[in-house]
Amino acid sequence: MEGDLRGRSAEAREKRRDAASSAAIIIIFLLVALTHLLVLSSHFGATDPLIWWQQRAYAADGGPGGNAVAPDRLLSPDLEDNNPAACLSRHEASRRWKPTRFPMPPYLVERLRWYEANHRRCGPRTALYRDAVSRLRSAARNADHAAAGDHHHTCKYVVWIPTEGLGNRMLSLVSTFLYALLTDRILLVHEPPEMEGLFCEPFPGTTWLLPPADFPHKLDAATFSSRSKESYINMLHNNIIRYGYGDDARAQVLPAYVYLHLETVFLLTASVKLRLQNHTFCDEDHHLINKFDWMVVKSDNYFAVALFMMPMYRRELDRMFRAKGAVFHHLGRYLLRPGNRVWGMVDRFFEGYLAGADERLGMHVRNKQIFPVPPEIMFEQILRCAREHHLLPQVLATSEPPTAEAKKKKKNKAVAVLMLSLKPEYHDKLHAMYYTNATVAGDVVVSVHQPSHDGEQQSDARAHNERALAEIYLLSFCDRMVTTGWSTFGYVAQALAGIRPWMLLPVNRSKMRADVACVRPPSVEPCTHPQPLLLTCQ
The missing domain is CATH 3.40.50.11350 (Rossmann fold)
Structure with missing residues (x-):
């Protein structure tokens, strides 16, 4: 009996040794695997596990010629796409591009998510939008709520008007969107017949198209010019608005909207100059411009660079764009996806x-x-x-x-x-x-x-x-x-x-x-x- 117990005890000790050896082998294997994982992560330059996984999937799928869709999800990870067929390019374009050298800054993704939520709150067909249009069309003084500090129940808008060729339009549209991001405005696009269906709706759950009937004046490039009385420069020169407006009750006399004219002028004698004129991209002017609930922008150029020259926006821009040479790269890919007809071509x-x-x-x-x-x-x-x-x-x-x-x-x-x-x-x-x-x-x-x-x-x-x-x-x-x-x-x-x-x-x-x-x-x-x-x- 005693010998039997000793035998069983020795057998148990042997099993425990085998189990310990197996556990040690498993631990060593896991450590080696973790080391390889860290090396791979360092190799791909990605500290974010999601980004690392997507880069690995993209590389394994053959790069631009493969079938990976993951990089697009970095731009709209919260996109509730119940109908992927509505915008095929949103899901398919990234498998055509070469892997980007410019990782998407996390803070820019955060700002885009915030913008999308704000656009759903303030965009067309919402109660806040209808209220803003009512005040605009009745010529109600648009700064009343802003002067009273009523920021949660009002929305501010920038209306983009296209002009010149498609390349110019895409450059100015991205610049206007960047301005909207910086100033907490909602981007609304005037879509003339020649642009119908060119681009997908970029913001989930809402639209960026301005119904033409909602604006009190005809929306086309010919209507607005440097001579327009609604032009900020002309209103400033004609003393219709002045620095300091909006700091007291005088906010009530602001016009219903302001127009910013940013066209390139070609002159044989003076080469080329940007019609930024005086006051267009100065801090003190934008403090005044920002008091308008509605503004209209017409531009044929990439004026985003001028925003980087303004001290009031510089800190936010530095946070959004770690690589200053990739502003359009990120915003263009996010904003300007071809509609299905174009994508089919x-x-x-x-x-x-x-x-x-x-x-x-x-x-x-x-x-x-x-x-x-x-x-x-x-x-x-x-x-x-x-x-x-x-x-x-x-x-x-x-x-x-x-x-x-x-x-x-x-x-x-x-x-x-x-x-x-x-x-x-x-x-x-x-x-x-x-x-x-x-x-x-x-x-x-x-x-x-x-x-x-x-x-x-x-x-x-x-x-x-x-x-x-x-x-x-x-x-x-x-x-x-x-x-x-x-x-x-x-x-x-x-x-x-x-x-x-x-x-x-x-x-x-x-x-x-x-x-x-x-x-x-x-x-x-x-x-x-x-x-x-x-x-x-x-």
Whole structure:
């Protein structure tokens, strides 16, 4: 009996030792796995587990050509999308773009979530909106509630009016949205017939479209100009409003709305200047402008940069954008998703002509109507840019194919060139060059594709704008880009893609040749053509 007990005790001790050994092995395995996990997280530069997981899923799915949808969810993680088919690009665009080098700042996501909630509270078809429209249409003094400190029962709005071409419109729309974020205003978009259905509704559970009947004046670009009596500058100069208004009972005499005119003026004598005029982007002026419940903005440029020059907004902007060169990259991807009709054009062309390529090179060539460059000179500059920066393979002066033995030794690389231009000449010349001649290395196959060539810009035609938006997105899906300086079309594409393009420089007209074919801009941000002047700020 006693021996039996000793045997059982020894057996129990042996089992405990085995269990301890197994536990130790499991602990060691878990520690090793955790170490690998931390190394991978460090490798992908993501401390947020959600972001790390999404980046891993994106990489495992083949990057831009895969099927990952996760990056879009970082922009709208709370989106209750009961009908994904209503905006396909919101779910599918990110699998076309190259992985971004600019992580979404958490504070910007927080601000976007707050804005969406505020838009649902104050947007069209809400009680607060109807109250605001009633006061606007009856010419009630819009600052009454603000002067009384009644912030919870009133809403403030900025109405955006489109002007010029689609690229200009997208730049100014993103700038206006940034202004709305900074000033707690609700962005309302006037959608003329040529823009109907171009973009998806960006804010879940509400609309950003302003019903035209709700505004007391006709909403189009021709109605509002620098001469409008509602212009802030004109009201200030005519002493209709003054600094200090709204600090006391005088708030009741404010006009029903204020108009901000931010157009670029082209003058042969003075080059280009931004009609910011005096007082437009000064702190003391915006303290006065912010007292209006309603404001209207018309702009043809990327005026977001001027907001960074204002001390009153600088701290908030620094929190929202850690990388100052990625403002449009984040806000453009969030705000400007193509509607289903346009997205269908994008998807069909990409799958039919670009998806199977090993590398995609996008080229956007814009020959300005003022002092146009002969097509042969422009084409020579394109080839020089491509040659100097190894963007395309060189060709032989022969069309003879390589021998059968050479074919066996080499694996062909497929390069798809997306040529975007209002004219067909550049596509035809480049296509003929690679169709007629063999490449020097012999292992690269180049195909050239052009979706459309409308001849002239037609900003008031919806079909033209649909093609333009589709091509902007197709260009943003390319691995590398060549664009034309001064082209807002190219600016939007490079910012959406997060890629610095090779930019064709203006031709020296005395030589009819560009001294330098192309350069890379320092940032993916759109260029601001004219320099904002803040000379009269107090």
